[in-house]
Structure formats: structure tokens, C-alpha cells
Amino acid sequence: MKSLLKIISLIGLILSIVPPVLFFLGKAELNSMKLWMGIGMLAWMLTAPFWINRQQEEMRPETEENDQIQ
Template sequence: MKILLKLLSFSGLLLTIAPPIIYFFGGMEMDSMKLWMLIGMIAWMASAPFWVNKKKQAVG
């Protein structure tokens, strides 16, 4: 489950970072960029709190 949350979190970060770069190079419209960044932000905010800054469980 933790791996799935990390995958979703990093996908959200990618969706927050990539659209402005694509927009800068002319490959995307402003409205599309904003939509993808919103989706990325929601994915990050919904998944990151469950694994960021969590202490690892002791084995044994």
C-alpha cells in the first residue's frame, strides 16, 4: 500500500512540474496546463501525508 501511495504522490508531483515546462515550449494551452496542475496537486495532497515523515517500523 505504501508503494502505491508513493507512486501516486510522485505522479502528482510530475503532473505539477511537467505542464508548465510543456506550456513554455508551446506544446500545451494555458487552460490544459492549469487543469493538469490541479489534478497533480490534488493527487499529491491526497497521498503524501500518509507516508511523508513517517518513522520506519523496527524489525524484530
């Protein structure tokens, strides 16, 4: 599940970066650029919070326990 979320997040980032470049190069229209960037933004915002910083959260209780002991 986590790897699927990462893949969807990566696709969302790609959809947020590539359309403006294509628009700048004259290969995409403004409305299609806005549409694909909106889809990419939604994909990133809806999937990234579920996997980003998970490793830090898992390590956090150990770090807090070590800080309290010292």
C-alpha cells in the same frame, strides 16, 4: 499500500512540474496546463501526508526516551 501512495504522489509531482514546462515550450495550452497541474496538486496533497515522515515518527519515541534518560 505505502508504495502505491508513493507512486501516486510521484505522479502528482510530475503532473505539477511537466505541464508548465510544456506550456513554456508552446506545446500545451493554458487551460490544459491548469487542469493537469490541479490534478497533480490534488494527487500530491491527498497522498503524501500518509507516507511522508513516517520513518521519523516511528523513530521519535525512541529519541524522546533517550533524551529523558540523559
